[in-house]
Amino acid sequence: MSKFWSPLTASLVPYVPGEQPKDKAYIKLNTNENPYPPSPRVIEAITAAANADLRLYPDPTCEGLVQAAAKYYGLSARQVFVGNGSDEILAFAFAAFFDPAKKILFPDITYSFYKVYAKLYGLQTELIPLDEQFNVQVDQFHSDNGGIIIPNPNAPTAQLISLEQIKMLLDNNPNQAVIIDEAYIDFGGQSAVQLIQQYPNLLVVQTLSKSRSLAGLRVGFAFGSEELIEGLNRIKNSFNSYTLDRLALAGAIASFEDEAYFKETTAKVIHTRERVADQLLALGFKVTESKANFVFISHPSIAAEGIFKQLREKGVLVRYFAQARIDEYLRVSIGTDDEMDAFVRAVQEIVGL
Amino acid sequence: MSKFWSPLTASLVPYVPGEQPKDKAYIKLNTNENPYPPSPRVIEAITAAANADLRLYPDPTCEGLVQAAAKYYGLSARQVFVGNGSDEILAFAFAAFFDPAKKILFPDITYSFYKVYAKLYGLQTELIPLDEQFNVQVDQFHSDNGGIIIPNPNAPTAQLISLEQIKMLLDNNPNQAVIIDEAYIDFGGQSAVQLIQQYPNLLVVQTLSKSRSLAGLRVGFAFGSEELIEGLNRIKNSFNSYTLDRLALAGAIASFEDEAYFKETTAKVIHTRERVADQLLALGFKVTESKANFVFISHPSIAAEGIFKQLREKGVLVRYFAQARIDEYLRVSIGTDDEMDAFVRAVQEIVGL
Numbered sequence: 001m002s003k004f005w006s007p008l009t010a011s012l013v014p015y016v017p018g019e020q021p022k023d024k025a026y027i028k029l030n031t032n033e034n035p036y037p038p039s040p041r042v043i044e045a046i047t048a049a050a051n052a053d054l055r056l057y058p059d060p061t062c063e064g065l066v067q068a069a070a071k072y073y074g075l076s077a078r079q080v081f082v083g084n085g086s087d088e089i090l091a092f093a094f095a096a097f098f099d100p101a102k103k104i105l106f107p108d109i110t111y112s113f114y115k116v117y118a119k120l121y122g123l124q125t126e127l128i129p130l131d132e133q134f135n136v137q138v139d140q141f142h143s144d145n146g147g148i149i150i151p152n153p154n155a156p157t158a159q160l161i162s163l164e165q166i167k168m169l170l171d172n173n174p175n176q177a178v179i180i181d182e183a184y185i186d187f188g189g190q191s192a193v194q195l196i197q198q199y200p201n202l203l204v205v206q207t208l209s210k211s212r213s214l215a216g217l218r219v220g221f222a223f224g225s226e227e228l229i230e231g232l233n234r235i236k237n238s239f240n241s242y243t244l245d246r247l248a249l250a251g252a253i254a255s256f257e258d259e260a261y262f263k264e265t266t267a268k269v270i271h272t273r274e275r276v277a278d279q280l281l282a283l284g285f286k287v288t289e290s291k292a293n294f295v296f297i298s299h300p301s302i303a304a305e306g307i308f309k310q311l312r313e314k315g316v317l318v319r320y321f322a323q324a325r326i327d328e329y330l331r332v333s334i335g336t337d338d339e340m341d342a343f344v345r346a347v348q349e350i351v352g353l
Numbered sequence: 354m355s356k357f358w359s360p361l362t363a364s365l366v367p368y369v370p371g372e373q374p375k376d377k378a379y380i381k382l383n384t385n386e387n388p389y390p391p392s393p394r395v396i397e398a399i400t401a402a403a404n405a406d407l408r409l410y411p412d413p414t415c416e417g418l419v420q421a422a423a424k425y426y427g428l429s430a431r432q433v434f435v436g437n438g439s440d441e442i443l444a445f446a447f448a449a450f451f452d453p454a455k456k457i458l459f460p461d462i463t464y465s466f467y468k469v470y471a472k473l474y475g476l477q478t479e480l481i482p483l484d485e486q487f488n489v490q491v492d493q494f495h496s497d498n499g500g501i502i503i504p505n506p507n508a509p510t511a512q513l514i515s516l517e518q519i520k521m522l523l524d525n526n527p528n529q530a531v532i533i534d535e536a537y538i539d540f541g542g543q544s545a546v547q548l549i550q551q552y553p554n555l556l557v558v559q560t561l562s563k564s565r566s567l568a569g570l571r572v573g574f575a576f577g578s579e580e581l582i583e584g585l586n587r588i589k590n591s592f593n594s595y596t597l598d599r600l601a602l603a604g605a606i607a608s609f610e611d612e613a614y615f616k617e618t619t620a621k622v623i624h625t626r627e628r629v630a631d632q633l634l635a636l637g638f639k640v641t642e643s644k645a646n647f648v649f650i651s652h653p654s655i656a657a658e659g660i661f662k663q664l665r666e667k668g669v670l671v672r673y674f675a676q677a678r679i680d681e682y683l684r685v686s687i688g689t690d691d692e693m694d695a696f697v698r699a700v701q702e703i704v705g706l
Binding site: 031037 | 358369403437554
């Protein structure tokens with residue numbers, strides 16, 4: 001505590017990102033990064049943009065990138081917003097759309113940044129429980145709320161809800177913003193972007209961090225009606241006019257120009273995920289049905305925290321959440337086949353098979 | 354207006370950055386960019402960082418860059434904060450330190466983003482008038498306030514206040530944060546960084562955009578006591594864990610490794626500024642004493658708006674503010690010698706000399 005802090009600063013409970021230990025080289029399966037490098041075209045575009053023009057401000061409207069993303073999804077530029085990672089966009093969206101006079105709704109087990117944003121903006125929250133199988137119970141999101149946010153697939157549970165369920169949610173909640181956070185959608189899900197023409201209150205948030213192997217570049221997107229996108233721009237332009245640097249803009253544009261590479265690498269991650277899930281089932285683990293680039297697993301007789309610690313000693317980092325309902329689970333990012341073979345071998349030793 | 358906007362979104366008056374017209378090639382003296390490219394070392398470092406590691410998140414603590422800046426100023430790492438441009442840091446600082454229960458103080462003529470931030474966070478403001486010669490009247494910043502922010506040199510007036518005056522301000526205001534926004538300090542001013550050991554409430558904000566020719570990279574700094582830096586980190590980590598991408602981090606670290614280039618280019622800008630100021634005086638202009646990379650000028654008989662429009666027709670962009678007290682002034686960024694010769698020739702034609 002400092003006497004120079006505002007009351008807000010003193011009240012916050014900041015987010016804690018996954019650990020990035022520097023003590024030794026780990027097989028890093030703890031922050032849902034893509035094991036494959038970004039497309040060579042991205043590297044070329046960034047290298048070309050590393051020039052004297054860095055002395056100039058970037059385009060504050062990010063027009064080139066907005067148009068590339070709009071074209072990719074068949075939208076107009078006025079239905080697209082870009083930001084410094086999808087976390088920044090989520091922060092803007094909580095401020096832009098959620099009503100402080102009512103409770104905002106999200107699943108009880110979900111991305112842990114949501115409750116941090118709520119605290120930042122003084123928003124009341126109501127957690128809607130997942131069912132026993134960790135499915136999002138769409139019908140439990142009652143309409144007396146100040147806004148809704150759901151990740152699809154959900155994190156860390158990895159499970160998907162269908163577009164039919166999202167439509168039901170939107171039909172039941174026509175008077176407030178509904179945000180679908182699609183950080184992991186490209187690993188087997190169907191994007192709700194196709195619903196935005198029909199639902200002016202739907203905001204779909206995506207990122208280049210996962211499926212396009214660009215966590216290090218910090219680029220995210222929001223897709224929605226013109227009025228929602230204008231709302232995001234009002235917040236952004238009251239906060240920072242130039243949120244994306246020239247290199248991120250160049251690399252992000254190029255990432256949409258290599259569809260073959262994108263399809264190939266996401267297919268590889270999906271293929272590895274399915275193989276590893278089968279191996280874990282054979283080792284006695286419970287494995288939720290994942291449509292993400294990670295699996296969410298639990299062993300019936302060995303404590304998750306113990307497995308987490310033993311894996312760490314063996315040089316494999318996964319994510320453990322000391323949190324009610326999921327403290328017997330581990331979240332394991334999908335690495336390369338070699339990395340996952342090493343992970344499965346380590347797990348075999350731990351479970352004694 | 355949209356029914357999906359929060360009351361906040363509807364209330365905002367967003368910032369409008371300087372125009373970036375694309376209709377033809379202009380001599381661009383309107384956004385205070387540096388006319389010289391960044392150091393070749395910066396380009397090399399960015400090119401080297403454009404690699405497969407972009408698939409990985411950047412270091413959320415920005416440790417390497419924090420340490421480079423700390424070393425440069427002889428500070429500890431815990432006295433340094435880095436952000437996605439100094440605008441982002443200012444946005445965090447308004448939230449972190451300014452008290453909504455009291456008025457925050459800044460000059461009546463100053464960086465126009467301050468009033469936008471105040472609106473974003475629901476802060477009350479009191480504008481302290483510059484004197485007739487556009488000097489900041491430090492003694493007018495009375496102590497009954499919720500925080501103070503002053504740019505030094507001030508923008509768009511270009512004038513400097515001394516460290517003695519800043520000390521007086523700090524001595525008079527020991528109970529709230531005082532922010533000195535040093536975006537332009539390297540063009541002839543003396544940084545208040547040296548005062549932070551003495552004043553725990555002093556936050557000094559800087560940027561790589563101006564003196565280090567990196568407006569396109571989006572990197573800013575704050576220097577202050579550990580408690581102030583912790584306050585900024587609490588806000589940042591409630592907003593976005595990863596605000597700087599891997600390329601910006603690499604380029605920014607390299608920018609501190611080429612002191613000779615930094616000194617050479619800032620000296621060139623200063624030299625050109627002094628030469629142009631003399632030429633403008635000879636053409637009958639009033640020119641404030643600038644310690645920034647721009648001059649603030651007024652002609653006794655020709656309206657500033659008219660000069661602005663005629664310069665635009667002649668292919669030279671400068672900045673005109675349709676704002677009380679300064680609507681007879683133009684802000685002109687310092688370009689290369691060739692650019693400024695072209696500017697002076699255009700002005701000569703307009704004033705008929």
